[in-house]
Amino acid sequence: MFNRLSLASKTATLVTAALLGTTMLSGAAFAQSTVKAVMHSGLRVLDPVITTAHITRNHAYMIYDVLIAQDSEFQPQPQMADWTVSDDMLTYTFTLRNGLTFHDGAPVTAADVVASLNRWGQKDAGGQVIMDRTASLEATDDTTVTWTLTEPFVPMLDVLSKQSALPPFIMPARIAETSADEAITEYVGSGPFRFVEAEFQPGLMVVYEKFDDYVPRDEPADWMAGGKVVNVDRVEWVNMPDIQTAVNALSGGEVDYVEAMQVDLIPLLEGDPNVVVETREPTGMQTMTRMNFLHPPFDNQQVRQAALKAIQQEPVLAAMVGNPEYYSVCGAILGCGTPLASDAQAETLTQGGGADEARALLEEAGYDGTPVVLMAPTDMVALATQPVVVSQMLREAGFEVELQPMDWQTLVTRRASQAAPAEGGWNIFITNWMVPEISNPISNPMLNGRGSDAWFGWPEDETIEALKEDFIDAETPEAQVEVAQQIQTHALDNGLLIPLGQYTLPQARRATITAMIQSPVPVFWGMQKAE
């Protein structure tokens, strides 16, 4: 029988059966107003306490709310709660506003806030400093949280309101009681959007729906502060690993928003009247170099200083970004455009001309030509070019540089190794930070001078620790700025990092998307979509 069937009909039968037998995904029903966004990365980790990944933080801002939030002046503002501070600066009382409800219908209580803050305080660098000074953190009643410190901590509200990296998001107590080293498995917040777990595909797509019971504040939205008024019914984050595909999809009207545009692809969209390309917010990102203090040659301060003098930011940024409209030289370790910014000690970085000084310093330090192992990630567009340019500048100043290409995963594993470079360790690597997350000396990882407990590179630096104590004790903004300048000078003098400049993050949207809020974190409240 089978043999008698014609080849074509046999093939057709097999093919139809095979096609129909494939997994069938149910198509999503589109709500009236759906915004499709291509984010900078796929969402895979859903716990905003266990990771500092920006995509997870962005997700958390969708579904969770925060106690207090930062405005565009870097000032803390009430969000879920108002606060009062006792005259002796030891007691902070937070009062939850009315109408706060979790997505499961339960009211937000002070006990939820306490549990969430306790979990956050175990992981966040700033939170750990606060917890070290905490006498008690308790729910005085259903809507009041009383936080008592053992000694004043002036940047308390700055740390609690920061937007990165690990803002204290508020979860139900039953979820927040999960160990801080294990990921949560239930995703219930009280934020303006509800997470649609049934449609979540890790690394591919995440769906949010407007939370109808969310009560926004009355103030206008300003950065992460103010009223989170949601004007769309549904938001879909679609991950597209190829930015060219995202640009094509935006041109074709298949998506509404691309969070992270690659600068060299912007010309493709410039003539399109249906698309708007813009800078999301002015501070952007800092790219910077970190040296390993444990091993030669960078265990010598003079050699670290020589490296700093050898590097000039402009060529690095030109290679990395290309279009000067989207980058700027900036010697401030806390980021230009921030309240504590200072560019002391950074003249050669921003203006060049330090190569001779670098050579002299190397000679004085007795540099013996020990090769410098520079780890170069080749699979991260935002980090691929800097190592090449930096290595050339170091060579020109007299360093022997061994540029070692690797994938980012290998780099993040290897940078945790304290072994000598020849035995699987390293000397130098480059990474990028969002400016708001490095704008405060307390939470800036590069300014941790606690040796083996410090961030990768492990500087043992008592001076920076003492300066941070001074910063914590500074009682006025002017005094803080003064200490921050000393921190800047010392950090560059000791080579805690070498800032390579700042660049902004262009985003692209369909012209039908309006009223987007300028913010370092892409947010979907405020936004409107014309049909």
Next chain:
Amino acid sequence: MLGYILRRILAVIPVMLLVAVFVFLLLRLTPGDPAAIIAGDMATPAQLDRIREAMGLNQPLHIQFVTWVGQLLRGDLGVSLISNTPVATMVADRIGPTFSIAILTIIMSVAMAVPMGVLAAWKHRSAADYAVMTFSVLGFSVPVFVIGYIFILIFSLQLGWFPVQGYTPIGSGFGAFLSNAFLPALTLSTIYIALIARMTRANMLEVLGEDYIRTARAKGAPERTVLFRHALKNAAVPILTVIGSGFALLIGGVVVTETVFNIPGIGRLTVDAILARDYPVIQAMILLTSFLYVLVNLLIDLSYSFFDPRIRY
């Protein structure tokens, strides 16, 4: 034949065991740390170590291996270290797009390549032959992402006939599926058309020179019958091999095409898992791919006897 099939299926077990050991060791010897991906850039070494401990990555290798094999024997592929999602769910979500686009690609490739190859052989050294060979060289030489972008530019952005990206399952309607799947399948087809057309041409040329073809023509058989009944059927075995291995390659994941057209297939799943060192997902994907290769090869071997009755098992 049944005995042959059984023997082949039993032979899968040691193959899969070897693959499992090899994959497990290879992954553990590769630098990389899923805990670092989860913890993010700001985590200190001490925090990383605590996360590793919680994920069981600090356990000795042999304990990790035994735990994994135990899970496999219970039919449990494990849970993603990164997203905490069961690996079986992730694979089930992703295999549909890859499978359906692979089938569509093979249909389109065979539908175009076999007639092209037959034509080229039949009209040997004619303009048609040169045209087919030129297409084959181009199809083989131009990278698939370039072809994909060109098709998107022409058919999606200029003509607006197809969406730029995305995937719609067949369950949402065959038209909608085809609308999304046509361009990626066409893009993938170019290389397979080139391959199959060349293979068909070469085998047809050989067969067309055989005595029995001359005999068939001498007996007055129509040219169509000579070509498709006598020649093509005898040239089919090597062509089938190419089609089968092509299909296995497609199922193994065509990550570039999946990326260019934003198709949520298993190629991307595998690459994402490798970049994140998501061990359970990588292990499951490699095991699955190996199993599919073995299965496809078995099916190809069995299909030989269908086209060539002289082959018996």
